[in-house]
Amino acid sequence: MALPLERILVTGGTGFLGSAIVQALVEAKKYEVTALDINPPSLGTETFSQVRYVRANILHPEELAKVFSEAKPSIVIHTVGVYPLGNARYNLKGQEAVFEINVTGTENVINAAEGSGAKGLVYTSSIAVIVDEIDGNFANVDESWPTGRATLSYGQSKTTAENLVLSSNSPTFRTCALRPATIFGPNDPACIPVIHACISKGETPFIIGDGSNLCDFVYVSNAADAHVLAVCNLLATGTAAGEAFFITNGGPVAFRDFCIAVWKEFGHIPPFQVNIPKGLAWGLGLMAEWATWVTGAQATLSRRAVKDATAVRYVSLVKARRILGYKPRVNLPEALKVACQHYKQLLGGR
Amino acid sequence: MPSPMSLIYYTFHPQELRSIIQWKVWHNPVHERDESKEPETLRRCFFFLDKTSRSFSAVIKELHPELLGPVCLFYLILRGLDTIEDDMTIPLETKEPILRNFQDIIEKDGWTFTENGPNEKDRQLLVEFNVVVEEFKKIKPAYQTIIKDIAKRMGNGMADYANNAEHNINGVNTIDDYELYCHYVAGLVGEGLTRLFVEGGLANAALLKRPELMESMGQFLQQVNIIRDIKEDLDDKRRFWPKEIWSKYVNQFEDLFKPENKHLALNASSEMILTALSRADDCLYYLAGIKEQSVFNFCAIPQSMAIATLDICFQNHDIFKKNVKITKGEACQLMIESTQNLQLVCDVFRKYTRKIHQKNNPHDPNFLRISMTCGKIEQFIESIFPSQKKPVNEKASPVSVEQAAKAKAEAQEAKWDMIYMGLTVFLTLFIISGSMVFIAWMAGARFDIALDQLKDQWRALMGSSGPSDSGGASGHSEL
Numbered sequence: 001m002a003l004p005l006e007r008i009l010v011t012g013g014t015g016f017l018g019s020a021i022v023q024a025l026v027e028a029k030k031y032e033v034t035a036l037d038i039n040p041p042s043l044g045t046e047t048f049s050q051v052r053y054v055r056a057n058i059l060h061p062e063e064l065a066k067v068f069s070e071a072k073p074s075i076v077i078h079t080v081g082v083y084p085l086g087n088a089r090y091n092l093k094g095q096e097a098v099f100e101i102n103v104t105g106t107e108n109v110i111n112a113a114e115g116s117g118a119k120g121l122v123y124t125s126s127i128a129v130i131v132d133e134i135d136g137n138f139a140n141v142d143e144s145w146p147t148g149r150a151t152l153s154y155g156q157s158k159t160t161a162e163n164l165v166l167s168s169n170s171p172t173f174r175t176c177a178l179r180p181a182t183i184f185g186p187n188d189p190a191c192i193p194v195i196h197a198c199i200s201k202g203e204t205p206f207i208i209g210d211g212s213n214l215c216d217f218v219y220v221s222n223a224a225d226a227h228v229l230a231v232c233n234l235l236a237t238g239t240a241a242g243e244a245f246f247i248t249n250g251g252p253v254a255f256r257d258f259c260i261a262v263w264k265e266f267g268h269i270p271p272f273q274v275n276i277p278k279g280l281a282w283g284l285g286l287m288a289e290w291a292t293w294v295t296g297a298q299a300t301l302s303r304r305a306v307k308d309a310t311a312v313r314y315v316s317l318v319k320a321r322r323i324l325g326y327k328p329r330v331n332l333p334e335a336l337k338v339a340c341q342h343y344k345q346l347l348g349g350r
Numbered sequence: 351m352p353s354p355m356s357l358i359y360y361t362f363h364p365q366e367l368r369s370i371i372q373w374k375v376w377h378n379p380v381h382e383r384d385e386s387k388e389p390e391t392l393r394r395c396f397f398f399l400d401k402t403s404r405s406f407s408a409v410i411k412e413l414h415p416e417l418l419g420p421v422c423l424f425y426l427i428l429r430g431l432d433t434i435e436d437d438m439t440i441p442l443e444t445k446e447p448i449l450r451n452f453q454d455i456i457e458k459d460g461w462t463f464t465e466n467g468p469n470e471k472d473r474q475l476l477v478e479f480n481v482v483v484e485e486f487k488k489i490k491p492a493y494q495t496i497i498k499d500i501a502k503r504m505g506n507g508m509a510d511y512a513n514n515a516e517h518n519i520n521g522v523n524t525i526d527d528y529e530l531y532c533h534y535v536a537g538l539v540g541e542g543l544t545r546l547f548v549e550g551g552l553a554n555a556a557l558l559k560r561p562e563l564m565e566s567m568g569q570f571l572q573q574v575n576i577i578r579d580i581k582e583d584l585d586d587k588r589r590f591w592p593k594e595i596w597s598k599y600v601n602q603f604e605d606l607f608k609p610e611n612k613h614l615a616l617n618a619s620s621e622m623i624l625t626a627l628s629r630a631d632d633c634l635y636y637l638a639g640i641k642e643q644s645v646f647n648f649c650a651i652p653q654s655m656a657i658a659t660l661d662i663c664f665q666n667h668d669i670f671k672k673n674v675k676i677t678k679g680e681a682c683q684l685m686i687e688s689t690q691n692l693q694l695v696c697d698v699f700r701k702y703t704r705k706i707h708q709k710n711n712p713h714d715p716n717f718l719r720i721s722m723t724c725g726k727i728e729q730f731i732e733s734i735f736p737s738q739k740k741p742v743n744e745k746a747s748p749v750s751v752e753q754a755a756k757a758k759a760e761a762q763e764a765k766w767d768m769i770y771m772g773l774t775v776f777l778t779l780f781i782i783s784g785s786m787v788f789i790a791w792m793a794g795a796r797f798d799i800a801l802d803q804l805k806d807q808w809r810a811l812m813g814s815s816g817p818s819d820s821g822g823a824s825g826h827s828e829l
Contacts, residue, residue, distance in 0.1 A: 140732035257721035260712045269712050333718050
């Protein structure tokens with residue numbers, strides 16, 4: 001006789017990370033999965049017959065309550081979040097919408113989970129709770145670093161939500177937060193496409209700074225594995241309860257080199273390289289900001305974008321390895337190959 | 351006598367010359383050998399050490415007295431083994447039993463070997479090997495056991511290779527074969543030395559529980575030598591680069607040396623360098639387990655030299671044409687920095703890792719892997735010597751919506767505090783200056799005249815004033 005399956009509910013279950021988590025849960029063959037999302041599975045993505053797909057908006061508590069009372073999850077994985085892209089990342093315009101989904105949404109999910117008698121919740125936080133302090137450099141930072149210093153709305157909203165999750169941890173409702181680095185993979189909305197776009201814009205030869213600043217990334221299936229491990233932990237020993245964990249692909253790589261590796265997958269290697277000193281780039285960024293202010297048009301460059309491109313931002317994986325037993329299964333070169341191949345097909349299909 | 355070329359070189363690299371002088375003048379050995387107390391046979395052993403070792407004799411002779419003799423003898427025994435294995439003039443029937451039984455030979459009183467070819471440079475060591483045997487039997491039994499064990503395993507490994515005709519013709523096949531070869535000639539040395547250090551109480555016993563660390567110490571040195579010596583080895587008809595690597599780029603090993611294959615050869619060399627470089631962080635980890643300064647120097651100097659050598663070999667086509675070497679000045683600088691503490695050695699590793707990273711070529715098929723390996727070394731160094739401090743004065747993080755609202759209210763309050771403070775200062779200044787003016791006026795000050803004068807001067811300054819006005823002004827000024 002088979003053991004009864006543990007019921008898992010994944011919010012954002014048809015999204016980029018959420019669908020990878022759903023897949024990893026299905027492959028583990030130990031779980032009965034409900035995928036909750038505001039959108040139905042998008043065309044071309046894999047769906048699983050044994051997964052229940054339910055539409056609901058996390059900003060509507062009554063919708064949530066209904067879905068949760070039907071699904072009766074043991075563990076909830078909460079992946080829903082919004083990430084302002086481009087210039088919106090740097091100014092606080094549109095901040096309310098970000099906070100509403102990332103903070104209020106999380107509060108609603110916690111309430112629904114507790115209300116439905118769930119035993120725990122795994123929250124997809126972000127490395128941004130630390131590295132969104134735009135002026136900072138972070139070399140091998142670990143989880144003992146204090147949060148709350150983020151200066152960008154995304155990092156601030158994730159910090160507030162993470163604090164809500166971790167402070168609701170109790171012996172009967174175990175919670176933990178995973179803080180993945182920049183996630184990439186097939187269908188990723190914000191990493192490979194943005195880096196790929198530099199090719200047609202002719203931006204690839206220009207290096208801001210010396211191009212040696214190290215950053216962390218994580219492949220989507222590795223991030224999904226970490227979520228499954230967290231679920232296992234909360235259901236078993238619970239050593240992860242009340243804790244936050246950085247999740248990366250195992251080691252940092254120079255930001256510039258990651259970009260080059262992506263471009264290489266599309267057959268592009270910068271024909272020449274020009275180093276733009278950090279100070280000069282900062283000045284250009286300032287000028288671009290004035291131009292934006294005068295003309296109202298959006299510029300690609302700004303002082304904060306320069307900081308984003310030149311900052312050292314990588315973290316320690318020791319805690320996730322030790323407590324969750326996390327190990328990135330797909331290494332960076334393989335992962336990039338798969339992700340870029342997928343994007344190539346997507347571009348070809350358009 | 352320095353050559354004219356080196357004179358010119360050091361004229362333009364005074365920093366390197368300074369390092370040479372600094373090393374020669376200021377370096378004090380941690381421990382000094384006391385020759386007067388040594389028997390004649392031991393002195394003869396040190397004589398052979400100087401003769402046979404280019405790089406190791408200096409660091410060995412500065413070792414802690416407890417290990418000075420054992421390490422010197424360990425070196426000479428392995429050198430003897432190597433001299434027999436290397437000599438192609440010795441027939442296999444003679445060679446094999448000696449290699450396989452070397453652990454017993456080193457206990458045979460008066461054993462010598464005279465069948466080496468006349469051109470074998472270390473021939474004399476084996477001719478007088480009885481001195482090594484005599485001294486070996488005097489060291490502590492625990493050390494003898496370790497040395498015998500390593501000699502046995504290394505001798506058998508060498509005999510296997512000597513028997514392997516394929517290896518002799520085609521060289522090393524797979525990467526695993528390559529690392530196995532390096533294990534026999536260097537990894538085992540790392541193991542033997544580590545056991546000697548731990549036995550002597552000069553290194554942390556935990557090193558024995560992480561065998562991959564001591565293996566990496568030997569692998570790193572050996573692989574760097576193999577990369578650097580590719581041309582020399584080719585000239586001696588030996589090849590150690592594994593076919594699994596070079597065959598990705600060229601069809602024949604000799605093709606690596608053809609000028610038209612420059613880029614392919616460089617790609618092959620960077621894959622070799624990548625394989626070696628992936629051991630670097632283990633080496634630093636190992637060094638953290640050394641407790642005694644002379645042992646630390648002994649281990650760290652060759653490692654620093656190795657990473658510097660890796661850097662000059664990287665993306666350097668000269669390795670296929672000649673023997674590439676670091677300059678003497680750089681070597682002295684490295685020795686100065688490798689004989690102090692782990693942090694300085696880490697700085698050396700980081701410096702050369704960054705130089706390698708900078709030369710990394712986007713066209714190289716291993717571009718990303720090399721970059722990742724550099725990142726791994728940097729992260730490892732950062733993990734043992736963090737460059738940043740955790741922020742201590744925690745800005746209160748808004749734990750909840752209420753707290754965020756409270757923080758906002760506090761900020762609002764602070765703003766009004768600021769406004770009130772400004773107002774108070776302004777008011778105080780106004781009252782004080784007002785009362786001063788009032789007292790002056792009471793005392794008969796003519797503010798009306800001063801005011802008129804001020805007005806006139808203002809007009810004169812602006813230049814738009816009429817003549818009558820300027821006359822009036824002058825009239826006043828005569829008052």
